[in-house]
Amino acid sequence: MTSGIHHVTLITGNVQANVDFYVGFLGLRLVKRTGGYEDARQLHLFYGDYAASPGSLITFLVWQGGSSGQAGAGQVSELALAIAPGSIGYWLERALTHQVKVEGTSQEFGETVLRLRDPDGVIVKLVSANLPALTMPEIDIPADHAIRRIRGVTLLSEVQEETTAFLSRHFGFHPGPTEGPIQRLVSEVGDVLDIRDAAGFWPGAPGTGTADHVAVRANDAAEVEATAIELRKLNSSLTNLHDRQYFTSLYVREPGNVLIEVASDGPGFTLDETLDKLGQTLFMPPDTPDPEAMKVMLPQFGLPGEERVVYRDLIYKHRFFTPEDADGTTIALLHGTGGDETDLMPLAHRAAPKATLLGLRGRSTESGVQRWFRSFGPSIFDQKDIRFESGALDAFFQEIRSAYRLDPEKTVALGYSNGANLLGAALLLNPGFVRRAVLTRPVMVLDAVPETDLTGTSVLILLGKTDAFRPQGEKLADALRNRGAEVGVRLVATGHDLSDEDAPAIGDWLLT
Template identity: 80%
Template structure:
């Protein structure tokens, strides 16, 4: 049996800060970028050595802007990376110079360790260990001080003896030394699993800043299947075997609750991308519906030294999508009830493939559902909140123009349903906010309409033929037209939901 660590998968809430730390600070290579196999709207990044070797791989599920988790029993608490004996001083100085948080040094199992915190707060432990070095990429870290490989992980379990028995029986690790509450397990390659007695600890909670699982090595798919069959015979916890394209995976929870994956060494990351250009192309899982649309919804980032969007802390959480050849137009997107800042990006990209997209996230919630303003009942809107959020939207437009250098003459606001409702109200209350707007399935939410001049403003309103809210949308079109706006009204087959005709209708109007 092949034994050792194949990869460790963790969760980040800020993709750009994550790339800057693991590529820029630690000097790893970004070897693959994909959509998530469980959720194609989730970016998945893989870091490793130059050859993307098993034993070097740290992978991250990107929950952009997601909530923080809590490390506790049933989780991985630390990830250890091996560096050369005598290199800890270099990394202490580098962390101080580059502003990376350090929790200090110590001695563990006869090795000097330096605990660092990545941008999400994950503990990355650099260990002075005499292990064979993998071929790390060239960069500003001198060859003698580069990260060599994964050294190990620390598992928190409330049933330490059962966890140790499970991992040594099924995955080729052997028990070695014990130090305090930690039993160390060692593989044939020298990787370690430090199984810590966490009796009495609080249970772990998934979220950003936590680990999802550790993957242990198998020689090939046949070995993965054999271990899965053995676990089923032993009535182990539920096992799942999956083809992850680059390796075959088995997932199982050890008795303490930590998610364990077994991953085959092959076929590897060069299956669809040559070694020289690993990590430069975004791939989607084979069964992803409409993969090009999904790609638009994934957060973008830049490698160190590349041009990037520097995000500002503005009124609304927001995300940019920058096309390959931007034409200077910016579409500002306001999602419908229950949506988020990425929902309208596929539609907008279909209609305007060279436009920069700026998606906003509503900040009002009702019963856990994200909205743009409060509703007091069906078609009963909180007028004070509508006016307050209309002012906030106007302020965001002004901030965004200054913060990102956006051309006001080439900004087009686009809202759907609840987002279109706020956009329509804000245009009436603040007529200078935007000069072009698209309202998809809107209704009139203002009880009282102030006198306003919308001359020079052009608006596309798209309604559903059988939409129960269609009359209220037609009323909004009349109000905007009477105020001087040039309104184009389109009625499409269907109801309140967006359909196949919305993209071409929007493209035609924009053109």
């Protein structure tokens, strides 16, 4: 079996900061961007050397805005990268220049180590190690100081001896030196698994700033499958074999509960991109339903030197999607109950492929479900909260005009269900905060409607023919129309759910 580390997979909550650190600061190459194989709504980024070689690959699952985890027993706790002996001083100066958090230098197993923290808090160790250097992309880092490859990872195990025996027996590593509570395992190429005795440690909690797994190398798919057969004979841990398109992988938990992947060296990342174009195209897993819709929901970012959205800390959490051929129109999206800022992006993109999309996240939660305002029961709405959140929505639209220089004449608001309910109420309570709006499956939620003037406001209301809430939607349409708004109502062949008729209807209306 080929011996060594194939890749390490971690979790980030801020894709732009992650790219800036691993590409901009460390000098790695972004070699692949895909939707997640377990969840296509999750962006997966791969960094490595220029050729995307096994042994250089660091991958991240993007939980944008997700909660932080905690490294503990049963997890990988540290990532070590090899640099040339004598390069510590260069990297210390570079870290200070780039305002990267430094935790200091030390000696470990006779090697000088510089400890850093990435933007999510992951410990990244730069280790002066005389390992074979892989070819990194040419940027502002001198070749003599460039990252060489993965040096190793630290595993926290409550059963150190069992973990050491398991990894040595099945994955081609052999026992190396011991230092304090750490037993080192060494591969044929010299990278290492450091097994730290974590007896009595707190258990690890998954989340941003933690590692998901470490992958060890196999020559090819046949070797991965042979390893699967061997491990199944032990009947000690569940194994899962997968075709990950760029490599075949097998997942297993070792006795200390750390997730280990066995990944084949091939076919590799040039399967669907040429070497010089690696990392430029977003790919979706082959079995992804409606892949174009999924792409719209994934967070965007810019490589160093490219344009990117500089997000502001505003009233509502939000996310942009900007198409390549944006026409200057912006559609602000308010999701339904239980949704998030990405839910309506596929609908809006189908309706207006050249529009920039701005997804908002509601601030109210009930029983863990995301909403826009509180309710006291079925169709019993908190009137005070509706008015408060309507004012917040008005203020948010004022903020985005300044923060992102959005043209109010080219800004449209689109809400669904609970989001449409708040949007409809806000139009009645705060006339003029947006001049064009689409309300899909809304209801009237205001007990008392003020006598405001909505002249100059244009609204499209999409109601389901069989929707039990349709009469309340028609009541809202009448209230808006009676106050001067230009209101178009269209019935679609569905209930309260969205349908295939919605996007074309919205698209036609936007062109009027």
